[in-house]
Amino acid sequence: MFRTNISRALFFVAGTVVFYSPLKAAEQAPAAVQVERGRQLFHKTFKSYSCATCHSIEGTGTAVGPNLKTLGSVVGPRGLYTTIMMSVTCYVQEYQLANGNTFRGIEKAKAGGTMEVWDLTKTPAELRKFRESEVTMKPNTTWKHPPTGMGLADQELADIVAYVKAVFTGTPKEVTVEELH
Ligand code: HEC
Structure with missing residues (x-):
């Protein structure tokens, strides 16, 4: 009797795993798959740059540009897309x-x-290193954020945005192209 109960319990547990896991995985898959595509694109080189050439994320890349944590955790997909495709900079100077x-x-x-x-x-x-007294600064009018010239498709940008948001919010969530505009 005791044995039978155990085998029943095991059978039940096994059944739950077999029948429910694929369902759960299927529900989570689109977001996880998109985030993985975004991760690859973030590190992929387009016209001699990848995002990681200038932004550090998940312990890789070079922190030349701002840390994406602030925007990535707070701003929605449209805000992130807009800053990625920005025509006016706020930190870069001449x-x-x-x-x-x-x-x-x-x-x-x-x-x-x-x-x-x-x-x-x-x-x-x-x-580069300078004495502060050696340099003067003017607003930048010519430097363009490289992604504006990388020829990225909207779907690729949505994937990158989904990746950046997943890293800094801790929750993978699908981002559609419509959410960018
Ligand atoms: C050549 C270096 C470089 C590359 C490559 C680059 N960025 Fe940037 N990024 C910068 C710099 C510098 C800034 C700050 C611009 C400014 O003055 O506002 C910036 C700003 C940003 C911002 C706004 C951050 C904020 O807090 O204002 C986001 C988001 C961003 N980059 C994402 C990306 C993504 C995604 C890619 C790849 C598709 C990318 N960047 C490629 C240098 C780069």
Whole structure:
């Protein structure tokens, strides 16, 4: 009797696993599959850049551009898409050195009269160090965020957005192309 109950219980558990798991997996699959596509695209090189060339995520990539955590965890798909395809920048500046040379860059750190700036005219960006008194800054009018020229399809951008959101919210969720616009 005892044995039979155990085998019944086991049979029941096995049945639950067999019958319910595929269902659950099928429900979760579209989001998980899209997030995986987004992960691959984030690291894929288009026209000599990948997103990871300039953004660090899940412990890989180079933190040249802003940490995507803030936007990724707070802003919705449309907001993320809009910033990825931005035509106006807010951190990138035109730096002019005392010798007259100029370059487009983004500040990494500033301390004790010295500043570290990522030079965005180099591929990949190159970290340069200056005395603060050596440089003057002007708003950037020429540097364009590379994704605007990568030829990414809307579906690819939706996948990238789904990936970034999944990483920083902890919950994979499908993102449709319609949600971007
Ligand atoms: C050459 C370096 C570079 C590459 C490649 C690049 N980015 Fe950026 N990204 C930047 C910089 C620099 C900024 C800040 C621009 C500014 O001044 O507003 C930025 C800003 C952003 C922002 C807005 C962040 C914020 O807090 O304002 C998002 C989102 C973003 N990038 C996502 C991406 C994605 C996704 C890709 C790949 C499809 C990508 N970036 C490729 C350098 C890069």
